Each structure stands twice: as structure tokens, then as C-alpha cells.
Amino acid sequence: MTEFLQQLINGLAFGSILALIALGYTMVYGILRFINFAHGDVFMLGAFSGFYLAPKIAALLPLPSIAGGIAVLLASMAICAALGVVIERFAYRPLRHRPKLTMLITAIGVSLFLEYTGQFVFGAAPKSFPQILPVYPLARLGGLSLNSNQLIVFGVTLGLLLALRFIVLNTKIGTAMRAVSFNPEAAALMGVNTDIVISFTFALGSALAAAAGILWAVNYPAIDPLMGILPGLKAFVAAVLGGIGNLPGAALGGIIIGVTETLVSGYISSTYRDAIAFGVLILILLVKPSGLLGKKEIEKV
Amino acid sequence: MLQIKNLEVTYGAIGALHGISLSVAAGSIVTLIGSNGAGKTTTLKTISGLLKPKAGAIGYEGKPIAGLPPHEIVKRGLSHVPEGRMIFANLTVRENLEMGAYLLRDQKIVRHELDFVFATFPRLKEREKQIAGTLSGGEQQMLAIGRALMSRPKFLMLDEPSLGLAPLLVKTIFERIVEINRERGLTILLVEQNANRALEISHSGYVLETGKITLHGDSASLRQNPRVQSAYLGG
Numbered sequence: 001m002t003e004f005l006q007q008l009i010n011g012l013a014f015g016s017i018l019a020l021i022a023l024g025y026t027m028v029y030g031i032l033r034f035i036n037f038a039h040g041d042v043f044m045l046g047a048f049s050g051f052y053l054a055p056k057i058a059a060l061l062p063l064p065s066i067a068g069g070i071a072v073l074l075a076s077m078a079i080c081a082a083l084g085v086v087i088e089r090f091a092y093r094p095l096r097h098r099p100k101l102t103m104l105i106t107a108i109g110v111s112l113f114l115e116y117t118g119q120f121v122f123g124a125a126p127k128s129f130p131q132i133l134p135v136y137p138l139a140r141l142g143g144l145s146l147n148s149n150q151l152i153v154f155g156v157t158l159g160l161l162l163a164l165r166f167i168v169l170n171t172k173i174g175t176a177m178r179a180v181s182f183n184p185e186a187a188a189l190m191g192v193n194t195d196i197v198i199s200f201t202f203a204l205g206s207a208l209a210a211a212a213g214i215l216w217a218v219n220y221p222a223i224d225p226l227m228g229i230l231p232g233l234k235a236f237v238a239a240v241l242g243g244i245g246n247l248p249g250a251a252l253g254g255i256i257i258g259v260t261e262t263l264v265s266g267y268i269s270s271t272y273r274d275a276i277a278f279g280v281l282i283l284i285l286l287v288k289p290s291g292l293l294g295k296k297e298i299e300k301v
Numbered sequence: 302m303l304q305i306k307n308l309e310v311t312y313g314a315i316g317a318l319h320g321i322s323l324s325v326a327a328g329s330i331v332t333l334i335g336s337n338g339a340g341k342t343t344t345l346k347t348i349s350g351l352l353k354p355k356a357g358a359i360g361y362e363g364k365p366i367a368g369l370p371p372h373e374i375v376k377r378g379l380s381h382v383p384e385g386r387m388i389f390a391n392l393t394v395r396e397n398l399e400m401g402a403y404l405l406r407d408q409k410i411v412r413h414e415l416d417f418v419f420a421t422f423p424r425l426k427e428r429e430k431q432i433a434g435t436l437s438g439g440e441q442q443m444l445a446i447g448r449a450l451m452s453r454p455k456f457l458m459l460d461e462p463s464l465g466l467a468p469l470l471v472k473t474i475f476e477r478i479v480e481i482n483r484e485r486g487l488t489i490l491l492v493e494q495n496a497n498r499a500l501e502i503s504h505s506g507y508v509l510e511t512g513k514i515t516l517h518g519d520s521a522s523l524r525q526n527p528r529v530q531s532a533y534l535g536g
Contacts, residue, residue, distance in 0.1 A: 172403070175392065175396055175399065175400060176400070176403065178389070178391060178392060178396075179389050179392065179400050181391075182389045182390065182391045182392070183387050183389065185351055185383070185387065186383060186387035186388070186389065187389075187400070188350075188351065188370070188371035188372060189349060189351070189371055189375065189380075189381050189383060189387075189449075190375065190400045190401055190403045190404075190448070190452070191371075191372045191375035191376060191403045191404035191452060192372060192400075192403055193370070193372045194372075
């Protein structure tokens, strides 16, 4: 029982991080009907932003500390938000009226560009992420170990999910996002500048990916320029699992993939760990192709 | 108020509009009639900026607007109720109307416009909190028109508001259009296949055939025109 709870906690922490990445995939898909395959690399750049920012922030705030950790988190989110806007502006916007395949291939190109520019600039060897948050062991109940970093993963994820929910449901730009995702032409006729809404969506998604990158690095402190590939793919699977384009679906999908993967590697074999996400994907595509919370797309002629 | 000169629009290599010219006087209702594929929707979409013209000019209140993005055109006071209504089926009725007022900053004005729309279409008030996708076809058309009015336009374009509606509803919708034109002094460009009704309520009309204007004049004389009668009025 204790072991199961332990695996569950680990799985939830991993799943929360995947959920944050998955939200970016699903938001961009909702607006542009396209999978931004470079999204996993924005997650990686989030971690690297934190790595390079930490010493600078240490000059202003004590590190490791809660305030310093949050400062690193917010600064990395801001950097990646700007980066997401730049990627969309220069790589995707010129292709917006081209066939979707062109954009998809470009996204793969952007992904490779970020990964190998990362290797060139940061070096290919893993770097050890500095400790930005103080770690307190919280519970040692009969062998169950929960530390403050895991709690921070849950807290930050929950906070960001609530903030995102508020933005999407209760603000003008959020309503515009939902309108553009439903029908960009009609939204434009209301006076919505769709370019701004699309930029905003990329900023939001990339900021969440950066937060995921920091949370990841805090828990698994070895970062390298290719670290975004696998979590990126798994988060994409999570978004499809939940129903691509559906925000609660992406969060749910992330949690399911994270927990399943951790339980399987704990109880069956960690050899199969990476196969789990893709196994789940195949299963979902067979049983419910629109995803758990996704709606069937009705093609109108 | 609106002047179009030699407007040409193409879809790829296929020409949709071959140099049409028309004008709409302030305060009037002008109708554009024609059969399917004549280019009526293309004309409206080009005015509202959804399509870019290949050649020609569109002047609104004396200023050129051809080729501007749609949000710039809405800002100038033109509002377009698109074909097929295009309401946001995933948003509530209220949110749809608020989207219509997207460019208005003053919440007092938004409230005022909302009251006006609810007074014009009381049905929408009853359905305020409902998801728009659950409305009936007639209610969706009311919502589409209401949403377009929320931006406080001076010039309203309506693309086939009668499409797919029961005759009684068509009557209601047309009555409202006349009312809005009279009471608010709103200039209206109405695209219709239901030529009979359109010519009844409009001041002047244009007949569009395969991308060219073939006839124009005041609506009363168009209704008497034997060509119009045989082609569009079922006479």
C-alpha cells in the first residue's frame, strides 16, 4: 500500500508536468488546427533559461529560497513566452495560408533547429540544474516519502491551471481565443485581430511549457538540449488522449499518462516505461479517436 | 456612403467578380440579388476584408478601404452578418453578443447596445445564458444580426438572412431589418436569393450574374422589369 501511494505521488508529479506541456499543444491546435512539434523544445529552453538565470537572480534574491525560485520560474516563463511569439511570427505565420502539411514540416524543422542550436550553444553534455528551491522532507510515514519539491509541482500546476482557466473563460482575450478557435473568419468580422490572438496563444502555451521545464529540472536536475523530445512527445500523446483542442482534456491526459507510466515502470518493468504513452495512444485511437473529452468534429459541406 | 468601382476578385485562377461597380447611399437599403455562384457573397466578403481584391477600389465615407484587414474595417463602422450566420456555437448567447462589441471599450455603451439588441430580439434575452449552438435556426439568425449590431455599425451587410428559415420567421427578420434602418438610420446592403422580399423592403437594387452587374435601378422598377420577373421573381 505504501509503495502504491508512493508510486501514485511520483506519477502525479510527473503527470502534472506533462499536463502543463500538453496544454500548449492543445491550445495551439485549438486555434490553428496544427501540431506545434517544436513545443517540447520550448520546454527544454524553459529549463535552460532557468539554468542561466539562476546565478543572475541569486545576485538579487537568496537562492535556494521560495521567493528566488518563483522569480526564476516567472522570468523563464516570460522569456519562453517571448520566444513562442517569435517562433510563430517568423516560422509559422508566413505559412498560415499554405497547406497544413507545410506548417507541420516547418514545426519539425524548428524543433531540430532548437535542439541542435541548443547543443551548439549550451553544449551537448548534460548540465546540473542549480538548486533554486529549499527542499524539506515532508512526510516519512511508514516509508512514504513526499518532499516539498513534489508539493511545489502540484501547487504550481494547480495555480497555473486555475490562472489559465480564468484567462480563457473570464477575460476578453480568452473569449476571443475561444471565438477564433471556433471560427477565425467570424471572429475577424467582430473586429478581433486574429494575429494578436494567435501570438497570445503561443505566448501562453510557451510560458506553461517553460514552467514545466523548471519544475522538471527542479525534480530531475540534469538538463540537456535534447531533454524536450520525449516529454514533448508524451505530452502530445496526452493532449490527443484527452481530446486535442480541449483544455481540461489535456490536463487529464497528462495526469493519466504520468500515473500509468510510473505505475507500469514501478510494478511491471521500467523497460516498458516509454512504450506506455504510445500504447495508450494506440488504444485511444482505436476506441475513441476523438479523445476522452474531445467532441466529434462534424465536417460541414 | 459606399462606392465600389471596377472591383475584381479571383479565387486562384478563377475569376469571381469581373469588375463590378455599385454604390450605396447613406440611410438606404440596397439589395444585391442573383443566383447561386453569381458572386454576391464574394462581394460582401471583399468589402469586409475577408477577401483581397485583385483590382478596383472600395470607398467608404470617401476613404479607400479595399485590402484592409477585417478588424480595421469593423473599426470604421462596417459590420457583416456572414452567410450561414457563423455564430460561435461554443459560446453563450451573451458571450456571442459581447464578441460583437469586441472593439467597444466603454462598458456603458456595451450595456446600452445589449439592451437595444434584447429589445429588438426579445427571444435572445430569454436565451441569454444558453450555449448558442443549441438555438434554433431563426434564433441563430437573430443572434447573428444582434451580434453585428453590437459593434454600433453605421453600415450593415446581411448575407442571405432568410436562408433556411420558415416564411413567418423570414417576415419577422425582414421587419426588424426595416425597423433598424428607419430608427437607427443604419445603411444596409442586403444580399438575397429571396428577390421578391428583398426588392419589397429596399430602395434600390443590383442584379449580379456570373460576376457582373447586369441591371440596376430603384427597387420598384426592378420589380416591374420582365427580365427580373422571369429570372428571380418566379413570374
